[in-house]
Amino acid sequence: MSFPIDQEKWARVRRAMGEKNLSALVVRAPDNVLYLTNYWTMKGYDIAIFPREGEPTLIVVEPQFREAQRTAWNKDVRYFHFYHPTDPRPPTSRALDMCLEVLREKKLTECVGIELSQGSQICDRMVGEPTLPTQGYFDAFRGVAKEIVDATPILADLRMIKTPQEIERMRLANDLAAIGMSYARENIRSGMKESEVAAMIEGHIHSVGVGYKGKVAMARAFTLVWSGKGIATFTATSNRPVQEHEPTLVEIWVCADGYWTDLTKNICPGTLTLEYTKLLEQLLSIFKEATGVVRDGAPLGEIDRVIRARIDEAGYTGQPSHPVAHGVGARAHEPPYSHKAAAGTMKNNMVLAIEPGIYWEGGGGLRLEDNFLVTESGSEKLCTDPDDFRI
Secondary structure, X not given: OOOOOOHHHHXXXXXXXXXXXXXXXXXXXXXXXXXXXOOOOOOOOOEEEEEOOOOOEEEEEHHHHHHHHHHOOOOEEEXXXXXXXXXXXXXXXXXXXXXXXXXHHOOOOOEEEEXXXXXXXXXXXXXXXXXXXXXXXXXXXXXXXXXXXXXXXHHHHHHHOOOHHHHHHHHHHHHHHHHHHHHHHHHOOOOOEHHXXXXXXXXXXXXXXXXXXXXXXXXXXXXXXXXXXXXXXXXXXXXXXXXXXXXXXXXXXXXXXXXXXXEEEEEOOOOOOHHHHHHHHHHHHHHHHHHHOOOOOOEOOHHHHHHHHHHHHOOOOOOOOOOOEEEOOOOOOEEEEOOOOOOOEOOOOXXXXXXXXXXXOOOOEEEOEEEEEEOOOOEEEOOOOOOOOOO
């Protein structure tokens, strides 16, 4: 299911390339391939060559060729053999060879941007076996291009500001998260294992999400679930039982065709205890104040300053141990990051995950997290699932 070419995105990318005098961008990270071509790679072996002028080229593993032709925005889609009868090298070597041939063929060898400092990348659709470039991959470009520059910060700056199409796709992912949480609220029972709750949410979102509204080809959910005193930051889901009258916290990432959510939602079977009611009301107040500072042009670090100051005033000095605001898009965690000591401003059409949390010594606590679209006058919460889970 292919979205139309995001012309606004392509124009923005090409303006940035012109400013840096780049002949081409070459990307292998699945999220950057998706960002530039709309193709979400299956195995992570694929490469996109995006020229400042002319048609981009997408190089994919042979079994994915037809799907790439259907979903990619660019028409120049080429394939390399997954298995080659006379070439025992890994398939990524053949992808690289073809990429270098394209650069020579299209005379894109003056100044090429590659992902020299890609610190993290999102998974491919297979999820379980991420593939990463080797030293030989980077060295190969130095033998072809006159100049190599780091494309990672260029792409990071571009990706911070979402286009209307990207926002639409993130709304779909947030819709599916709300559907999954609604299903869990109807079906959770005290005594269920945390892992059962996680499987229930993930399975339902996968079931409903594939084909959702005729706009989503692949949807997956990834969760961490903790209940009662099992709530912490961060540990694995276990076989602990769901506690009655206490929160079961769900850290939930939903991916819809490569666009992500990063949310934390809570469910309580029964009536929330007085102790947890007090903690929830403290966090709701902190959350409201923190999201109230979000608007175009506001200092990015203000979110971090507000959350940590109010949590400190609540008697939980030094908490939380994790960052409290970051970008979301073609990764669940991407720039920008709010830090009280860092510069930068919020900008219209950024999407930020904001996540204040308080954790008790010995186990238990709460975290609230939603994704917010930055607007000129404030922000818009993208997920309809309530943060006050007593509702």
